Amino acid sequence: MALKHAAENFSKSLKEEVRRWGSMKPTGVSLKYMMEFGSRPKDKKLLISAQFLLKELSIRIARRAMELENLPYGLSLKPAVLKVRNWYLDSFRDLRSCPEIKDRDNELAFTQMIKMIKVRHNNVVPAMALGVQQLKKDLDPNFVPEDLQEIHQFLDRFYLSRIGIRMLIGQHVALHDPDPEPGCIGQINTRLSPMQVARIASEDARCICFREYGNAPELNIYGDPNFTFPYVPSHLHLMIFELVKNSLRAVQERFMSSDKDVPPIRIIVADGIEDVTIKTIAFIIPSNFYLVSQISDEGGGIPRSGLPKIFTYLYSTAKNPLDENQEGLSEAVIMAGYGYGLPISRLYARYFGGDLQIISMEGYGTDAYLHLSRLGDSQEPLP
Numbered sequence: 001m002a003l004k005h006a007a008e009n010f011s012k013s014l015k016e017e018v019r020r021w022g023s024m025k026p027t028g029v030s031l032k033y034m035m036e037f038g039s040r041p042k043d044k045k046l047l048i049s050a051q052f053l054l055k056e057l058s059i060r061i062a063r064r065a066m067e068l069e070n071l072p073y074g075l076s077l078k079p080a081v082l083k084v085r086n087w088y089l090d091s092f093r094d095l096r097s098c099p100e101i102k103d104r105d106n107e108l109a110f111t112q113m114i115k116m117i118k119v120r121h122n123n124v125v126p127a128m129a130l131g132v133q134q135l136k137k138d139l140d141p142n143f144v145p146e147d148l149q150e151i152h153q154f155l156d157r158f159y160l161s162r163i164g165i166r167m168l169i170g171q172h173v174a175l176h177d178p179d180p181e182p183g184c185i186g187q188i189n190t191r192l193s194p195m196q197v198a199r200i201a202s203e204d205a206r207c208i209c210f211r212e213y214g215n216a217p218e219l220n221i222y223g224d225p226n227f228t229f230p231y232v233p234s235h236l237h238l239m240i241f242e243l244v245k246n247s248l249r250a251v252q253e254r255f256m257s258s259d260k261d262v263p264p265i266r267i268i269v270a271d272g273i274e275d276v277t278i279k280t281i282a283f284i285i286p287s288n289f290y291l292v293s294q295i296s297d298e299g300g301g302i303p304r305s306g307l308p309k310i311f312t313y314l315y316s317t318a319k320n321p322l323d324e325n326q327e328g329l330s331e332a333v334i335m336a337g338y339g340y341g342l343p344i345s346r347l348y349a350r351y352f353g354g355d356l357q358i359i360s361m362e363g364y365g366t367d368a369y370l371h372l373s374r375l376g377d378s379q380e381p382l383p
């Protein structure tokens, strides 16, 4: 009885703590700021960074834990979502029980702890996908995906915040690297070649295509191989990989059983103002601040009825692997089926001030435009 009482009191006080921290305002960090900060002398920067993160992560994680409790249509009560909420509460508890960071030893212990937090949250995306899948199954089948607008908006906020939290943790951990690659500040490569990333990401996507279909369309990449800009390589890789995977699948499916020559997919990396599309974009934002990467295929395009849904979660024209694997996403990377590739890639682009647009011609093909800020000075979006 006494134990039960203690547990209730504890969860009540934890809830109050979560509410208190969750009502504080998070602080945005730009890519440029992270680069400047990361160039400072090591010992000082690690201590300051850890002190900042102890507070900042508590705020960000508390905000998400609060939101996870109040989701529409009963999503908060789905077992997979409850599991995710518990991860957030556990991480919040870990952070709040961390002693004040005053010296190098405290800093090292803190770094170990946030590394663990990052691992704990590894499966948040598949777990949430499973939760939404469970919800969809319970809902009236006449419920069209547009009606889940609120859920999509929540997931956009939630995943965007997750990208930010993981970037902050990853950057702090990476700043400990005793022997960083030349030009790298933590996770940021100040001289990243988009052509090179495009080549690697495309080859990775082609490998998956080979595994799935026994074949893969060709891919041509155009652009200046010497052009570099500051960016996080893993983010750029993820976006290009997802876009190329979509193009490969579309082209492969379209030409699989035809005798026609398979048209190659094209990636154009443009850092100038020549491209017509960049000129259009320049209307809104000065083009020389932006890097545009275009991925074009002749995979038949996207039907007009499907177009409004491509950036919603769980919209996919492939068989849903979650139907077979109720534990969440399987370890193996698959060609398609979760419906997460496009919305998640757009969030990664937006996180550092960029964007992703898809233009499709049904019956012909699809163009994906990935716009990335070249200066990295846009403010972090804070949901």
Ligand SMILES: Nc1ncnc2c1ncn2[C@@H]1O[C@H](COP(=O)(O)OP(=O)(O)OP(=O)(O)O)[C@@H](O)[C@H]1O
Pocket: 242, 246, 247, 250, 297, 299, 300, 301, 302, 310, 315, 316, 317, 318, 334, 335, 336, 337, 338, 339, 340, 341, 342, 343, 365, 366
């Ligand atoms: N280049 C393309 N050509 C034709 N259809 C496309 C293209 N890109 C996306 N689509 C359509 O948009 C849907 C959603 O794409 P998205 O990348 O979000 O998910 P997915 O590829 O189905 O699954 P995954 O989450 O595993 O990537 C696809 O299932 C497909 O129907």
